Amino acid sequence: MPLHIHTPLISSRPLTLRTGKEVWLKLDALQPVGSFKLRGIGAACEAHAAAGKTRFVSSSGGNAGIAVAYAGRRLGIPVTVVVPETATAHARRLIEQEGATLIVHGASWQEANERAQSLLDAHTAFLHPFDDPLLWAGHASLIDEVVREGLRFDAVVVAVGGGGLLSGVVEGLRRQGLADVPVIAVETHGADSLAQSMHAGRRVTLDAISSVATSLGAKQVCAQAFELTRSHDIRSHVVSDRAALAACLQFLQDHRLLVEPACGAALAALYEADSTVLASFQAPLVVVCGGATAPYEQINAWHANAPA
Numbered sequence: 001m002p003l004h005i006h007t008p009l010i011s012s013r014p015l016t017l018r019t020g021k022e023v024w025l026k027l028d029a030l031q032p033v034g035s036f037k038l039r040g041i042g043a044a045c046e047a048h049a050a051a052g053k054t055r056f057v058s059s060s061g062g063n064a065g066i067a068v069a070y071a072g073r074r075l076g077i078p079v080t081v082v083v084p085e086t087a088t089a090h091a092r093r094l095i096e097q098e099g100a101t102l103i104v105h106g107a108s109w110q111e112a113n114e115r116a117q118s119l120l121d122a123h124t125a126f127l128h129p130f131d132d133p134l135l136w137a138g139h140a141s142l143i144d145e146v147v148r149e150g151l152r153f154d155a156v157v158v159a160v161g162g163g164g165l166l167s168g169v170v171e172g173l174r175r176q177g178l179a180d181v182p183v184i185a186v187e188t189h190g191a192d193s194l195a196q197s198m199h200a201g202r203r204v205t206l207d208a209i210s211s212v213a214t215s216l217g218a219k220q221v222c223a224q225a226f227e228l229t230r231s232h233d234i235r236s237h238v239v240s241d242r243a244a245l246a247a248c249l250q251f252l253q254d255h256r257l258l259v260e261p262a263c264g265a266a267l268a269a270l271y272e273a274d275s276t277v278l279a280s281f282q283a284p285l286v287v288v289c290g291g292a293t294a295p296y297e298q299i300n301a302w303h304a305n306a307p308a
């Protein structure tokens with residue numbers, strides 16, 4: 001039994017009426033940790049445990065750190081998560097409630113990550129949040145489940161941070177014989193490292209992240225994700241923070257699920273009235289990637305303050 005669950009696949013009546021397309025939702029917000037991250041991280045943790053590792057270390061104060069903490073608890077393996085001082089109280093609580101040791105170190109992720117690296121030894125596995133083939137293979141299970149249910153879809157809409165989920169989605173499409181299905185890769189302005197890389201024709205490093213969608217806040221996508229843009233039909237789409245936040249609030253109304261702006265970005269590709277990125281598709285599959293780190297009050301306040 002894997003650590004992740006087989007999540008529901010539903011047809012969205014509100015989004016179907018709004019877009020005139022048959023919109024399908026893969027509800028990975030319902031994973032026990034609140035995001036898809038458990039697929040890849042759970043698989044990677046199981047592989048490390050089978051290889052004899054006796055400790056897991058993460059430097060993510062977001063959904064990846066929560067997933068490592070959860071996986072460690074389920075496997076009976078101690079976990080240490082090092083987060084910077086900027087990690088929210090809410091995220092710290094989610095990591096600690098999984099029984100992980102939380103170390104708060106440094107002003108930025110770089111410093112927290114250096115501390116995490118200093119903890120590694122021969123018996124300890126470091127879990128990267130997106131740049132790891134074990135993760136991509138685990139994320140690919142999301143597409144396996146959809147295909148096994150017999151759904152025919154003509155595009156996949158997916159949010160992109162460091163590109164681990166994108167890499168997993170493409171891996172899943174390929175191993176299911178669907179290498180010709182296009183993928184709409186959605187980011188927010190200020191976290192658009194894939195869009196800028198595709199535009200420049202090389203992997204770009206952003207100077208800073210200036211989006212509230214912190215789970216998309218990788219300054220550079222992994223090499224695999226960028227390489228895939230050359231061998232798979234991947235179409236980049238960038239939305240505003242405001243559109244991502246509005247999508248979160250509308251999705252809560254429509255489907256009673258609270259997701260992070262990172263996931264709202266993917267949903268905004270459908271909710272935005274003037275979006276043409278899906279014009280040529282009839283049955284898009286949306287990866288509702290979820291996210292547990294932004295409480296409702298936070299999303300509401302961000303939305304109220306987001307520039308128009």
Ligand SMILES: *Cc1c(COP(=O)(O)O)cnc(C)c1O
Pocket residue numbers: 035037063064129130159160161162163164165166215216218260262263289290291292
């Ligand atoms: C991590 C994460 C993403 C982005 O995934 P990458 O593999 O970094 O591209 C999107 N949404 C949520 C909720 C996440 O936790």
